Amino acid sequence: QFQNVGFIGLGNMGSRMVNNLVKAGFNVTVHDINRDVMKMFTEMGVSARETPYEVAQDSQVVITMLPSSSHVMDVYTGTNGLLHGDNAIRPALLIDSSTIDPQTTRKISLAVSHYNWEKPVMLDAPVSGGVLAAEAATLTFMVGGPKDAYLAARPILESMGRTSIYCGGSGNGSAAKICNNLAMAVSMLGTSEALALGQSLGLSATTLTDVLNTSSGRCWSSDKYNPVPGVMEGVPSSRDYDGGFASKLMAKDLNLAAASAEEVGHKSALISKAQEIYKKMCEDGHETKDFSCVFRHFYNGKDE
Ligand code: NAD
Numbered sequence: 435q436f437q438n439v440g441f442i443g444l445g446n447m448g449s450r451m452v453n454n455l456v457k458a459g460f461n462v463t464v465h466d467i468n469r470d471v472m473k474m475f476t477e478m479g480v481s482a483r484e485t486p487y488e489v490a491q492d493s494q495v496v497i498t499m500l501p502s503s504s505h506v507m508d509v510y511t512g513t514n515g516l517l518h519g520d521n522a523i524r525p526a527l528l529i530d531s532s533t534i535d536p537q538t539t540r541k542i543s544l545a546v547s548h549y550n551w552e553k554p555v556m557l558d559a560p561v562s563g564g565v566l567a568a569e570a571a572t573l574t575f576m577v578g579g580p581k582d583a584y585l586a587a588r589p590i591l592e593s594m595g596r597t598s599i600y601c602g603g604s605g606n607g608s609a610a611k612i613c614n615n616l617a618m619a620v621s622m623l624g625t626s627e628a629l630a631l632g633q634s635l636g637l638s639a640t641t642l643t644d645v646l647n648t649s650s651g652r653c654w655s656s657d658k659y660n661p662v663p664g665v666m667e668g669v670p671s672s673r674d675y676d677g678g679f680a681s682k683l684m685a686k687d688l689n690l691a692a693a694s695a696e697e698v699g700h701k702s703a704l705i706s707k708a709q710e711i712y713k714k715m716c717e718d719g720h721e722t723k724d725f726s727c728v729f730r731h732f733y734n735g736k737d738e
Contacts, residue, residue, distance in 0.1 A: 436590060437461050440493030440525065442486050442509055442516075443532070444471045447561070448499035450568035451531075451594045456480060457571075458593030463492045485514035495527045495590060502686065503538040506530055510542050517545060527583055528556045529590070531575070535612065535690045536605035537697055543579065543604040555583040558604065559591060560611035564679050572596040576614070578607035612694060615687040618654070619708045623728055625655040629662050630732035639665050661729035670724030678724030685712040685721075 437460060441452050444466040452475065455462050463481045465488070466472050472482040483489045486509045490496055496516060500506050510516050516528060528546060530539065539558040546556040557579035567573045573595035577584050584600050591598045601610045628651065632642035639662040646656040660666040663674075670678035688709045695702050711731055720727050 436494045436527070436586070438463070438492060438494045439590060440464070440483075440489035440496035441499070442466065442489060442496065443499035443501075443505075444468070444475065445499065445501070446565050447531075447568045449475075450565065451497070451499060451573075452480065453569075454571040454594045455590070460590070460593065463489050465489045485518075486510075486512075486516045487514040487518040490516045490518075490525055493525045495529065495587070496525045497529045497590075498532060500530075500532045502532070503534040503690075506532050506534055507538060507542065511545060524554050526554055527587060528554055529559050529587060530556065531559050531561055533560045533611055533615075533687060533690070534558075534608055535694050535697075536578075536608040537694065539578070539608045540605040555580055556604065557583055557587055558607040559587070559598070560607055561595065562611070562614060563595070568594070574599065576601050576607040576610040578602060578609070579604050609694070612687055612691045615684065616691045616705060616708070619684055619688055619712065619725070620704050621653045622655040622659075622661060622726055623708060623711060625651075625653060626661045626726070626729040627732045629656075629660075630729065633733065655726070659726060661726035669726070671726050671729065675720070675723040675727040678726070680722050681712055681715045681725045681727060682721040684725040685709070685716050688712055 439455055439460045440463045442465045444452060444464055452462055452464060463483055464475050465483050465486055476482045498506055498509055500509060543556040546554055557577055559575045559577045561573040561575055563573040571594055575591045575595050575598040577598055578601050581600060588598060601607050629639050629642055633639055643656060643660055643665050646652050659669050661671050663671045688705060692705050692709055695705055711728060715728055715731060
């Protein structure tokens, strides 16, 4: 049973995940390059350290929740990173929950497995569910790496999420995450285009949504996260696309899908089309708006 958990990356997601680890009774040590956020945690009685290396020395498990591949690489292999030095006490388990490409995950996992005498194990465990799910401890973790390490990590994951799915070997959690977000990006585009065309053909978006949701066009974007303002309450489209999952994060995840597809020689017309549209949404000033604002791309900025 692990008790001492290190956590690196206390941003929108990480800060909330740490709160849930603390609530669940884990002894948490944190680090972030942002000193203000570290101060916030020390004031709450959580121990903070100056470097990832120091966090590693105090922890049986270290979780990272960082913006992108280069940050994760840096925290693992950089100066004073998690793998710094030779003879330090090592955590037994390293869990990366950042959304990064599976190739980088596998490279880091290999570096971890080549490391010194007390071999730590690495899991990739990115999450689905945004800030609200991080706050409510209802995230879904998609996990790649050795299965026994996954089973050992479950009590920790379950303190921050509702579901965890074992996806296979190293990198498979990252692969699952970017494939899920690709499906979500493309289905949001398809739903938005259909709803925009329907309106141009004289149908109300509410009526067409009723049809889609009781027919074969139904999907998460139509029945849980409808992109047309006024059709559904409590979703970003009903509050000028504020909150939710920012277009710039969707653009980032599509870039990961494109890079991963290229690396394995997979041709995908839809990845590049989706990339093009989300990139344009960001360039047009919607980068912090929820990604369902792509509806505007198809409906010329007019609402229902
Ligand atoms: P964020 O930008 O809010 O937080 C990242 C944190 O990492 C920041 O506090 C930053 O200071 C810290 N950081 C950056 N470089 C560092 C370094 N070298 N050492 C230590 N700390 C460092 O990002 P977020 O929204 O919390 O997302 C984190 C990850 O989760 C991303 O990969 C994102 O794609 C993924 N994700 C986000 C959401 C969401 O809705 N925000 C949902 C699912 C997955």
